[in-house]
Amino acid sequence: MKFKEEYPETILEIVPQNSDSANASRTDLTLFSSLKHIDNDHTITLFRENLVMVFPTGTPYAHLPYVNLHDLSDMDFIMPPKGFLLRKTVEAYCKKAGFTPKVILESDNPDTVGEFIRAGLGIALVPQMTWHNAQIHNVALPVGDQECHRDLNISWKTDSKLSLSAVLLREYIVDHFWEFVRDNANKTFPMQ
Incomplete structure (x- = not known):
C-alpha cells in the first residue's frame, strides 16, 4: 500500500x-x-460502482448484451450473509424488480462466490470493479431493466x-x- x-x-x-x-x-x-x-x-x-449479474459459462444469457433482473426471479442466488450492506443493496434491487431472491449460498468473499458460480451452484449480482474476482471464468452482464449500482x-x-x-x-x-x-x-x- x-x-x-x-x-x-x-x-x-x-x-x-x-x-x-x-x-x-x-x-x-x-x-x-x-x-x-x-x-x-x-x-x-x-465512487459510484455498477453491479453486474454473474453467471457460469455456458449460460443461455451469454450471448445477450444485458439481462433483465426481473427475468431471474426463479434462479438460485449466491449472496453476502444477512447484515452485510451489499446483501441489503441486492435485496433492494430484487424487490424493485418484483421478487425476493432465493438464496442458496452465502459468502462475502468474491473468490468464493466466483467459484460457486463457476460450479453452477447459482448466480450473483456483484459490484463490477471491487468484486472483479467473482467474474473471472464466469459471464458478467449489465442489468438492463434498472440501474443497479452502489x-x-x-x-x-x-x-x-x-x-x-x-x-x-x-x-x-x-x-x-x-x-x-x-x-x-x-x-x-x-x-x-
Missing part, C-alpha cells in the same frame, strides 16, 4: 464490517456502501478529534481513490 510507504510509522487496524460495536465505535474512518450519494460534514461519496463512501468520526494519521489516511483515500478505479477499469467491461 503506497500510504504505508509514505507514512511507515502509521499503524493501521482494519475492523471487519460485522465486528462488534465496541470495535466499530472506536474506528476513526469507515468505508461503506450505500444506495445513494452522500456528502455531508463527515462523509464523502468516493456508492462507495468514506466517513469519519465527529465525536472527537481525529488523529493526524487518520486525517492523512482520509485525505490519501480521497485523493487517490480514482487511481484505484482507473487501474482496475481495464479489468472489466466499460462502465455504463
Whole structure:
C-alpha cells in the first residue's frame, strides 16, 4: 500500500464490517456502501460502482448484451450473509424488480462466490470493479431493466478529534481513490 510507504510509522487496524460495536465505535474512518450519494460534514461519496449479474459459462444469457433482473426471479442466488450492506443493496434491487431472491449460498468473499458460480451452484449480482474476482471464468452482464449500482463512501468520526494519521489516511483515500478505479477499469467491461 503506497500510504504505508509514505507514512511507515502509521499503524493501521482494519475492523471487519460485522465486528462488534465496541470495535466499530472506536474506528476513526469507515468505508461503506450505500444506495445513494452522500456528502455531508463527515462523509464523502468516493465512487459510484455498477453491479453486474454473474453467471457460469455456458449460460443461455451469454450471448445477450444485458439481462433483465426481473427475468431471474426463479434462479438460485449466491449472496453476502444477512447484515452485510451489499446483501441489503441486492435485496433492494430484487424487490424493485418484483421478487425476493432465493438464496442458496452465502459468502462475502468474491473468490468464493466466483467459484460457486463457476460450479453452477447459482448466480450473483456483484459490484463490477471491487468484486472483479467473482467474474473471472464466469459471464458478467449489465442489468438492463434498472440501474443497479452502489456508492462507495468514506466517513469519519465527529465525536472527537481525529488523529493526524487518520486525517492523512482520509485525505490519501480521497485523493487517490480514482487511481484505484482507473487501474482496475481495464479489468472489466466499460462502465455504463
